[in-house]
Amino acid sequence: MTSADLDIKGCPSRLAPPDAPNTSDPAPFVRKVGQQSRLTLSVRGAKCGACLSRIEGAVAALPGVASARLNLSNGRLDVSWTGDLAARRISAAVNDLGYGTSPLDTGSGDQAHKKEEQSLLLAMGVAGFATANIMLLSVSVWGGAGEMGEATRQGLHAVSGLIALPTLLFSGQPFFKSAWNVLKRRRTNMDVPISLALILAFSVSVAETIRGGEHAYFDAACMLLFFLLIGRFLDARVRRQAYSAARGLAALSSRTVTRLAVDGTSQSLRAEDIRRGDRILLAPGERAVVDMKIESGESEVDESLVTGESLPRFSAPGMSLMAGAINLSHPLIGRATAASADSLLADIARMLEAGEQKRSTYRRIADKAVSLYVPVVHSVALLTFLGWLLAGRDMREAILIAVSTLIITCPCALALAAPVVQVVAAGRLFRGGVYLKSGDALERIAACDHVIFDKTGTLTLGTPRLTAQQLQPADLAVAAQLGRASRHPLSRALTAAAGPGPVALGVKEFPGLGLEGEVDGVTCRLGSAVWTGADAAAHTGASLFLARGSDTPVEIRFEDDIQPEAAAAITQLRRLGLGVEIVSGDRPEAVADVAGKLGIETWMAAASPQDKVRRLTDLEASGKRVLMIGDGLNDAGALALAHASAAPGGALDVSQSAADAVYASGLAPLPLLVRTARRARAAMLQNFAFAAAYNFVAVPIAIIGYATPLVAAIAMSGSSLIVCLNAIRLNLNTEKTA
Amino acid sequence: MSGLVFLIPIALLMGLTGLVAFIWAVRSGQFDDPDGAAHRILISPDTPLGEP
Numbered sequence: 001m002t003s004a005d006l007d008i009k010g011c012p013s014r015l016a017p018p019d020a021p022n023t024s025d026p027a028p029f030v031r032k033v034g035q036q037s038r039l040t041l042s043v044r045g046a047k048c049g050a051c052l053s054r055i056e057g058a059v060a061a062l063p064g065v066a067s068a069r070l071n072l073s074n075g076r077l078d079v080s081w082t083g084d085l086a087a088r089r090i091s092a093a094v095n096d097l098g099y100g101t102s103p104l105d106t107g108s109g110d111q112a113h114k115k116e117e118q119s120l121l122l123a124m125g126v127a128g129f130a131t132a133n134i135m136l137l138s139v140s141v142w143g144g145a146g147e148m149g150e151a152t153r154q155g156l157h158a159v160s161g162l163i164a165l166p167t168l169l170f171s172g173q174p175f176f177k178s179a180w181n182v183l184k185r186r187r188t189n190m191d192v193p194i195s196l197a198l199i200l201a202f203s204v205s206v207a208e209t210i211r212g213g214e215h216a217y218f219d220a221a222c223m224l225l226f227f228l229l230i231g232r233f234l235d236a237r238v239r240r241q242a243y244s245a246a247r248g249l250a251a252l253s254s255r256t257v258t259r260l261a262v263d264g265t266s267q268s269l270r271a272e273d274i275r276r277g278d279r280i281l282l283a284p285g286e287r288a289v290v291d292m293k294i295e296s297g298e299s300e301v302d303e304s305l306v307t308g309e310s311l312p313r314f315s316a317p318g319m320s321l322m323a324g325a326i327n328l329s330h331p332l333i334g335r336a337t338a339a340s341a342d343s344l345l346a347d348i349a350r351m352l353e354a355g356e357q358k359r360s361t362y363r364r365i366a367d368k369a370v371s372l373y374v375p376v377v378h379s380v381a382l383l384t385f386l387g388w389l390l391a392g393r394d395m396r397e398a399i400l401i402a403v404s405t406l407i408i409t410c411p412c413a414l415a416l417a418a419p420v421v422q423v424v425a426a427g428r429l430f431r432g433g434v435y436l437k438s439g440d441a442l443e444r445i446a447a448c449d450h451v452i453f454d455k456t457g458t459l460t461l462g463t464p465r466l467t468a469q470q471l472q473p474a475d476l477a478v479a480a481q482l483g484r485a486s487r488h489p490l491s492r493a494l495t496a497a498a499g500p501g502p503v504a505l506g507v508k509e510f511p512g513l514g515l516e517g518e519v520d521g522v523t524c525r526l527g528s529a530v531w532t533g534a535d536a537a538a539h540t541g542a543s544l545f546l547a548r549g550s551d552t553p554v555e556i557r558f559e560d561d562i563q564p565e566a567a568a569a570i571t572q573l574r575r576l577g578l579g580v581e582i583v584s585g586d587r588p589e590a591v592a593d594v595a596g597k598l599g600i601e602t603w604m605a606a607a608s609p610q611d612k613v614r615r616l617t618d619l620e621a622s623g624k625r626v627l628m629i630g631d632g633l634n635d636a637g638a639l640a641l642a643h644a645s646a647a648p649g650g651a652l653d654v655s656q657s658a659a660d661a662v663y664a665s666g667l668a669p670l671p672l673l674v675r676t677a678r679r680a681r682a683a684m685l686q687n688f689a690f691a692a693a694y695n696f697v698a699v700p701i702a703i704i705g706y707a708t709p710l711v712a713a714i715a716m717s718g719s720s721l722i723v724c725l726n727a728i729r730l731n732l733n734t735e736k737t738a
Numbered sequence: 739m740s741g742l743v744f745l746i747p748i749a750l751l752m753g754l755t756g757l758v759a760f761i762w763a764v765r766s767g768q769f770d771d772p773d774g775a776a777h778r779i780l781i782s783p784d785t786p787l788g789e790p
Contacts, residue, residue: 048777049776049777049778049780049781052774052777052778052781053781070774071770071771071774072771072773072774072777073770073771073772073773073774074771114770118764118769121764121769122761122764125757125760125761125764126757126761129753129754129756129757129760132753133749133750133753136749137746152742155742159746159750163750
């Protein structure tokens with residue numbers, strides 16, 4: 001690792017923005033295994049190979065660390081060490097590189113998802129092996145038709161059957177179990193016709209082999225299984241990724257809290273162990289995880305993620321503090337006014353749950369296709385059987401033809417149609433800086449015709465910057481000398497503008513007022529109008545005043561910059577036919593300013609989280625499909641309830657977990673997201689249309705009894721291939737237009 | 739045709755070897771982090787050649 005690497009904060013590939021450090025102590029999450037201590041951290045912002053070596057290198061360099069391994073696919077860092085290394089130093093080492101961390105409780109639902117994915121992968125591998133080997137034998141049967149002796153053919157069929165039986169028993173389980181479960185509840189799903197086709201195809205083939213018949217469908221049964229399992233596996237992988245992203249909420253509430261005992265000693269606890277009335281110490285830089293009432297200490301508090309207010313608020317004893325607020329300057333001691341289950345955070349979690357429930361009622365295109373498909377196929381197969389029986393054929397022949405109908409209509413193309421498109425579109429979006437969290441998100445985003453933006457941190461950069469104004473360089477230098485001693489966002493903006501330099505002597509910070517220190521022997525004050533004795537009437541928006549000795553105070557103005565690509569992105573979204581609107585929790589003048597600059601007519605300011613949700617439901621009631629874009633805790637409810645939603649990578653983890661998609665930075669990826677979603681939906685519909693058309697051609701062939709195993713094999717692999725190629729076409733085309 | 743008696747079992751055995759290798763790979767967690775594996779191959783050690 002070179003020293004240049006150390007200076008970079010966050011992912012060097014810029015796929016993810018640097019994350020704010022989490023100052024809470026992961027110690028309660030350390031597990032002891034014999035001599036070794038183990039800790040699992042969820043790392044946010046690691047997206048490329050350089051992240052791997054930087055993070056693993058930094059952690060492995062700590063004393064006593066035996067192993068450190070980061071899983072790039074799900075962002076989990078497993079560390080084990082011996083000795084008395086403090087868990088805090090591990091998270092600090094990762095934080096120092098610019099990545100966010102939160103401790104993870106292992107052994108929760110994640111294991112179940114991982115197991116499901118792994119067993120599907122195994123089932124798929126076994127089915128693939130069987131398909132290839134049976135096909136090897138089948139091709140010789142087909143090729144040797146007319147020349148091959150009956151005994152040889154029977155022998156080859158028997159070997160095929162011996163391969164097919166264990167495959168069916170092992171790889172067919174996911175379908176059989178699911179079909180049995182729904183049949184018990186007297187309902188039906190896609191797996192019922194699949195199981196039926198598999199079992200019938202196998203039994204008929206066994207009977208034919210024993211009889212020495214010409215056709216056996218062992219290859220068709222295994223191939224069917226293989227293609228279906230590919231679709232299943234892709235689907236499970238997309239769902240597991242969505243699940244591990246959704247665990248952001250759990251990770252947030254698994255932060256730790258410093259509780260003060262009666263004798264003044266402090267203790268690190270999990271947030272969920274905090275009870276109402278506990279005394280809590282909130283260190284500078286720390287985020288409150290429960291609602292609390294301040295008892296001692298005065299400080300500036302950043303509530304931008306809770307309320308959307310871009311300026312910090314002054315907090316003093318007697319005032320209350322909401323969960324999600326970040327303490328900026330001085331330690332605060334407060335009393336929890338609610339257990340974490342009753343705090344604002346939990347309220348928002350409940351809003352998220354309501355959103356999840358609403359989403360689960362969303363019917364995917366694939367579900368709709370299946371509900372049409374199942375009854376049609378079953379009645380066609382039954383009618384074929386009865387028809388041939390009535391036409392005077394014997395039972396054996398009627399069954400054989402009916403089964404071949406069932407096999408040939410079996411939904412290979414249908415099973416692959418949606419998952420393949422999802423995987424291709426997700427890969428395309430990932431390269432464009434968008435991380436998609438669920439498969440059906442594409443369908444929902446494609447249907448949206450209205451966008452609601454949050455302001456702070458979404459349309460704007462979220463951090464104040466010095467305005468281009470007439471400020472004497474000398475004044476800036478003096479102000480920066482004072483500002484370097486403070487964590488206040490405006491001080492940081494000042495020092496960012498002034499660059500590196502000295503710090504004034506003996507700077508004292510007075511929460512809610514400002515700073516005082518000595519520069520060149522003169523006592524200077526930097527802060528509010530009241531603090532510096534400036535004319536308070538002139539004070540609007542975000543500004544600081546600098547007073548040098550007894551001189552007239554100088555005003556220093558700040559603004560929250562609009563994202564550089566915002567205007568272009570909004571124009572493109574409009575061109576795609578979406579209505580644009582701002583709903584923000586910030587002050588009306590700040591919102592009006594941004595709306596004016598971006599040419600957005602509809603805006604709403606000072607909106608509470610409930611107001612946002614209400615605006616959303618009003619719009620949905622009027623028939624609009626809303627795409628919500630926001631980053632704050634105050635947006636989380638709206639994000640979960642909207643028809644579809646997206647959050648920037650810098651957003652709070654709750655918001656990221658509530659959103660359907662997370663985009664890297666800037667607003668440029670948003671038009672790409674909408675465009676790709678629409679193309680993906682089009683490709684899915686094309687695939688389903690193709691699958692339907694295929695059945696229109698294949699079913700008559702099967703009904704009149706011409707669906708030999710060879711025809712079935714060609715039809716199945718051919719249709720699956722066409723569906724996959726159509727999905728990949730989506731990738732090629734977007735590449736050209738993007 | 740009598741060659742089939744040897745050839746088919748040999749073909750199946752070769753296929754099975756591949757399958758067993760695949761099952762071993764899945765079980766030993768080689769498919770747990772496909773993204774990381776793709777990147778790890780590009781990470782070079784910081785020590786000069788010959789040193790551990």
